[in-house]
Amino acid sequence: MEFPEKAKVQSCVIKFRPRYNETDQGGVVHHSIYPIYFEMGRTELLRENGIAYKDLEAAGVFFVVARLDVKYRQPARYDEELELETVCTTVKASKVEHRYTLKRCSDGLILSEGSSVLCCVNKEGKIRHIPEFMYPAI
């Protein structure tokens, strides 16, 4: 497969609603669900740069999460519309860093902030350089 030129888009926003099974008996979205939302954000950011993560995998390029940090400010609730901003903050050698801001759409309240470090590995799990196109244009 062919990779696109350079990454032109460094941030994106997705909207979605928490599913019923994502809540817990405390009545709010369980904290283990937020990393799943963050991953959805990364997937769409990649797609906006012209490539699907599954195509990267097909080309032998895998990204594994090496570090995750989440601050939970306010609870997210079932079926309310949320907005997640994902920003790619650093790309170097074998690492990509992102920052996340999760907001409630109705009033813009920040529910959570987070960050992650991904490592680029090959099919055998060995660290490798990230593909050229993932470096930001400029």
Next chain:
Amino acid sequence: MEFPEKAKVQSCVIKFRPRYNETDQGGVVHHSIYPIYFEMGRTELLRENGIAYKDLEAAGVFFVVARLDVKYRQPARYDEELELETVCTTVKASKVEHRYTLKRCSDGLILSEGSSVLCCVNKEGKIRHIPEFMYPAI
């Protein structure tokens, strides 16, 4: 790897407690979790017959769920001790069928009953015969 002789154990019981994230805001275990419990039951039944499912996969033998049926009688709750009985009811050609009964340990109340049909496939997903050893002794 070597497979054991014949399957000598046709049923097993496992005990466990629902995790917090498995509940939903209705205050009980979400219905999508029960198939996960059933799979845990199958894994242990296989282990009691001397083989781990991961070793089957390593040997190119995969089982995929073709049919699932669950009756939910009473809600399961966070952290209460549950007991799941898994019975292998049919083994033939490329199919294995199981029946499940989930009970609350404190009083033996039946919370759920279910059944499943698994198909045996190879690494490419093509249907294949189940390994000889999985047929019941006798």
Next chain:
Amino acid sequence: MEFPEKAKVQSCVIKFRPRYNETDQGGVVHHSIYPIYFEMGRTELLRENGIAYKDLEAAGVFFVVARLDVKYRQPARYDEELELETVCTTVKASKVEHRYTLKRCSDGLILSEGSSVLCCVNKEGKIRHIPEFMYPAI
């Protein structure tokens, strides 16, 4: 809150893509995820009839899954676009039944079919009649 008149919409179609965490090491979407998709379908069908499930809950009307049946025909894969049709097939007294068809968008291949029976209960979990508006118009 006010309920709408009568249910005018008996079926709906939603589109979505499986998330990475929904796959398992077999390389396809885990079978326990399909009931979650079905629930998403019911939520949107209700919304098309003018009410959100969370508003039903706020009004003391809960639906619990009493029976679930799933046939898995072909595997669903990470990030491919899927289309789920949800049809409300029966409404009576305290029960609502739905039928589900999950297809791959690219070629219309049916991946899974399922059905469910929901019971209507009050906040204490006692069976109650379903709200009038949920009966189909006509």
Next chain:
Amino acid sequence: MEFPEKAKVQSCVIKFRPRYNETDQGGVVHHSIYPIYFEMGRTELLRENGIAYKDLEAAGVFFVVARLDVKYRQPARYDEELELETVCTTVKASKVEHRYTLKRCSDGLILSEGSSVLCCVNKEGKIRHIPEFMYPAI
């Protein structure tokens, strides 16, 4: 309900095996599962001090995750025995902090390290002091 005296146990170890559905198509346990393991660790640490988290909730004492930090060092795999050490590192006013170390049992390899900050809230989600008994003896 009656609370125990003082927390006498500041750390505990639990053993368990990753479930099949916890893996992803990368062939390892998905990173969003680790916070679930950590929560299991906290639950058992509390139990070793003589109280179940569900009893705390019944008494109007809830803990919500305010901060989570995870380092992923090596992948965890399906069905291999893991050992999680949970240590309560700080208790003060409305906060409890824990540290986690996840190891592979077969060789003691550290797979992941993490930490979390929990806030104590009442049923309405307002911050409250943690119960007296949760302070460490001495």
